[in-house]
Amino acid sequence: MPTLTSPLQNNKPRIGIIGGGIAGSTIAIKLSALGLKVSLLEQGPSLVNGPPICHLHAGGNLYREIDDEQCLTLLRQSIATLKLYKDSADYRPTVIAIPKRDPGEIDQLLPRLEKLRKEYAALVDQDSSNQVLGKPMDYYTLYHRQDVERLAKLAPVNTPTHCDEWLIPVAKSLDLDKLKFPLVLVQEYGLSVFRLAASATLALDNCKSCNVHTDTQVIDISRSDSVWQVTAKQNGEPLDFSFDYLINACGYQSGSIDDLIGQHSQRLVEFKAAYVTHWHNDTQIWPEVIIYGERGTPNGMAQLTPYPGGYFQIHGMTQDITLFDQGLVKNCDDSAQPKLAPRFLNKLNRAWPQALIEQRTDSAIAFVSEFLPDFSSATLGGKPLFGAQQIPGQDPDLRAADICFSQANYARCEIVKASSAIDAAHAIVNQLIRINLLDASAIKNVNSKQLGLNEQAIETLAIKLAQQRNYPIELATRLTCDN
Ligand SMILES: Cc1cc2nc3c(=O)[nH]c(=O)nc-3n(C[C@H](O)[C@H](O)[C@H](O)COP(=O)(O)OP(=O)(O)OC[C@H]3O[C@@H](n4cnc5c(N)ncnc54)[C@H](O)[C@@H]3O)c2cc1C
Numbered sequence: 001m002p003t004l005t006s007p008l009q010n011n012k013p014r015i016g017i018i019g020g021g022i023a024g025s026t027i028a029i030k031l032s033a034l035g036l037k038v039s040l041l042e043q044g045p046s047l048v049n050g051p052p053i054c055h056l057h058a059g060g061n062l063y064r065e066i067d068d069e070q071c072l073t074l075l076r077q078s079i080a081t082l083k084l085y086k087d088s089a090d091y092r093p094t095v096i097a098i099p100k101r102d103p104g105e106i107d108q109l110l111p112r113l114e115k116l117r118k119e120y121a122a123l124v125d126q127d128s129s130n131q132v133l134g135k136p137m138d139y140y141t142l143y144h145r146q147d148v149e150r151l152a153k154l155a156p157v158n159t160p161t162h163c164d165e166w167l168i169p170v171a172k173s174l175d176l177d178k179l180k181f182p183l184v185l186v187q188e189y190g191l192s193v194f195r196l197a198a199s200a201t202l203a204l205d206n207c208k209s210c211n212v213h214t215d216t217q218v219i220d221i222s223r224s225d226s227v228w229q230v231t232a233k234q235n236g237e238p239l240d241f242s243f244d245y246l247i248n249a250c251g252y253q254s255g256s257i258d259d260l261i262g263q264h265s266q267r268l269v270e271f272k273a274a275y276v277t278h279w280h281n282d283t284q285i286w287p288e289v290i291i292y293g294e295r296g297t298p299n300g301m302a303q304l305t306p307y308p309g310g311y312f313q314i315h316g317m318t319q320d321i322t323l324f325d326q327g328l329v330k331n332c333d334d335s336a337q338p339k340l341a342p343r344f345l346n347k348l349n350r351a352w353p354q355a356l357i358e359q360r361t362d363s364a365i366a367f368v369s370e371f372l373p374d375f376s377s378a379t380l381g382g383k384p385l386f387g388a389q390q391i392p393g394q395d396p397d398l399r400a401a402d403i404c405f406s407q408a409n410y411a412r413c414e415i416v417k418a419s420s421a422i423d424a425a426h427a428i429v430n431q432l433i434r435i436n437l438l439d440a441s442a443i444k445n446v447n448s449k450q451l452g453l454n455e456q457a458i459e460t461l462a463i464k465l466a467q468q469r470n471y472p473i474e475l476a477t478r479l480t481c482d483n
Contacts, residue, residue: 012035013037013244013437013438014242014243014244015036015037015039015243016038016039016041016247017031018246018247018249019041019248019253019254020047020049020212021048021049021050021251022050022200022418023413023420023424024040024042024247024250025040025047025048025201026424027247027249027413027424027425028207029084029200029203029425029446029451030425030446032204033444033450034443034444035442036209036432038211039241039243040204040211040212041213041217041218042212042216043215043218044214045215045468046468047200047204047212048193048200048201050251050252051251051385051386052385052386052387053191053418054192054274056189056191056418056419057078057417058082058188058419059074059078059116059139059186060399060400061094061113061186061290062096062290062303064109065397066397066398069400070398070400072119073400074399074417075119075120076119076123077419078188078419080419081191082132083132084446084447084451085191085195085448086448087195087453087455087478088196088199090190090192090307092166092190092287093186093187093189093287094185094188095167095170095183095185095287095289095290096109096185096292097180097184098179098291098292099292099299100178100179101178102180102294102299106181106184113186116139117136117139117140120133120136120139140185140186141185142183142184142185143182143183143185148167148176149171149176151168151171152168152172154168155168156169156284163185166185166287169284170286175370175371175373188288191418193385193475194462194465194469195476196418197461198461199453202451202458215234215235216233217234218232218260219232221257221260221261223261226244226408226409227242227243228244228245229242230243230246244409245410245432246410247411247412247413247428249413252269252338252388252389253337254267254336254412254413254414255269255331255336256336257412258412261407263336263410264333265412266392266393266394267330267390267393268328268329268338268390268394269340270328270389270391271328271344271347271348271387272322273321273322273384274305274315274386275321275365275385276361276381276382276383276471276472277311277365277378277381278310278311278381278472279311279312280310280377280378285306285479285480286304286306286312287306288306290303290304295323296317297318299318300316300322301315301316302367303315303316304375306479308474309474309477311474312375312381313385314365314367314368316364316367324344327344330394347386348386348387348388352386357380357383357384360384365379381472382472382475383470389416390415391414391416392404398416399416400416400417401414401415401420402415402420403424403428411428411431413428455478459477462476
């Protein structure tokens with residue numbers, strides 16, 4: 001990879017980040033904490049306003065198809081995410097079940113779960129502040145049919161603290177005859193995209209060396225004398241910036257920035273959606289529930305994500321729920337940007353037709369009800385959470401990815417899961433040191449305490465963002481027994 005010699009001696013380099021999703025915002029937090037001069041340019045009205053984020057993949061256990069190395073990476077990255085964005089998580093476990101119709105067996109999952117448990121224990125031994133997923137010995141727990149039947153007879157607990165207590169509402173509702181045993185309860189938690197957005201916004205408000213420009217769309221980029229000249233449109237008016245180092249964190253639109261600078265690259269883009277439902281019958285505090293299945297078939301995975309106040313979000317990995325016919329596209333030789341069909345761009349940029357929202361949400365409720373029969377009384381709870389997601393390269397199963405340095409003083413960040421944003425930021429810091437734009441002595445760790453954030457302020461802003469984006473405020477509030 002070519003590097004430019006820094007023309008800067010005493011002056012701080014000007015870092016431009018295009019895209020204020022979780023990747024761009026996290027990189028901005030990390031770089032401005034090191035005293036670098038950062039400008040974050042986001043075309044939308046607020047930060048972290050892209051595709052949904054609801055699950056912290058602390059071990060990648062939703063994905064049977066990925067290799068152990070990616071799972072271990074996701075585990076390490078999720079621990080770092082909880083340390084930075086502590087108040088954005090919902091601290092509830094995930095229950096995983098294999099249906100009888102599925103060819104898989106729990107025995108096939110156990111070696112990997114054990115590897116993850118050992119890795120978590122080693123990370124906690126290295127640094128006790130890594131213990132953010134409970135005790136390592138409790139990373140996962142197995143429940144045989146007789147255990148589940150025993151728990152089904154117990155009264156639900158308002159403030160579950162033990163794994164058994166978390167399982168009670170699920171044990172009472174699951175159709176056990178449709179499942180293989182044991183079930184797995186694993187310490188993969190929830191993430192609220194609204195509290196992530198609020199945390200990033202408040203953290204950057206506190207950073208003197210970062211300027212956040214929302215409603216600012218980058219439309220042209222050129223390079224002169226090793227300096228990036230970036231033209232943006234802000235409220236219809238052109239605005240020019242000069243940067244010494246440029247970071248492309250444009251999510252599924254990263255390819256359009258590559259096109260502006262004449263950089264060819266390969267990527268996939270996938271349009272997906274999750275559905276917001278309300279289940280009047282249930283005000284208990286739930287874990288997340290995963291029913292495994294083969295992605296893209298009518299028996300794809302079902303994911304039921306709990307929020308306060310009886311709200312549940314559903315992913316169903318079938319073509320008529322979360323996935324879409326031709327929703328996964330790759331780029332062509334003449335452009336780095338994959339082209340989604342107009343029907344997806346209309347959904348991304350305008351509203352969904354109401355009939356489609358109702359049809360897909362009903363399908364999602366019916367899909368979950370097959371295993372949780374009482375859930376059939378759930379109703380539409382809000383508009384879908386949706387978006388397009390980038391996957392660098394050509395492998396649609398890639399889940400742990402972060403950064404690519406393909407030109408001098410240019411980084412393209414392409415994360416697939418939110419937790420990879422911190423590794424992307426660290427890789428950029430190391431690169432800035434390598435090319436003499438940052439002194440290694442400036443390095444320091446930033447955790448949630450140093451961001452100076454307050455749990456209540458995060459929740460208040462998160463609720464405001466949920467209202468602005470027309471979602472129920474329960475999606476922004478903490479999942480606690482008080483809700
Ligand atoms: C249905 C669905 C469910 C998901 N669930 C999860 C989950 O549970 N857990 C998880 O970890 N991940 C999940 N993901 C993936 C996750 O949403 C993405 O990995 C993550 O949002 C990517 O963050 P990002 O910052 O790279 O991109 P984005 O969030 O897309 O941010 C890119 C930003 O760049 C801005 N931008 C683009 N072009 C320009 C321009 N020219 N000028 C200025 N700004 C520009 C955009 O407005 C946007 O705000 C899900 C994705 C989908 C689609």
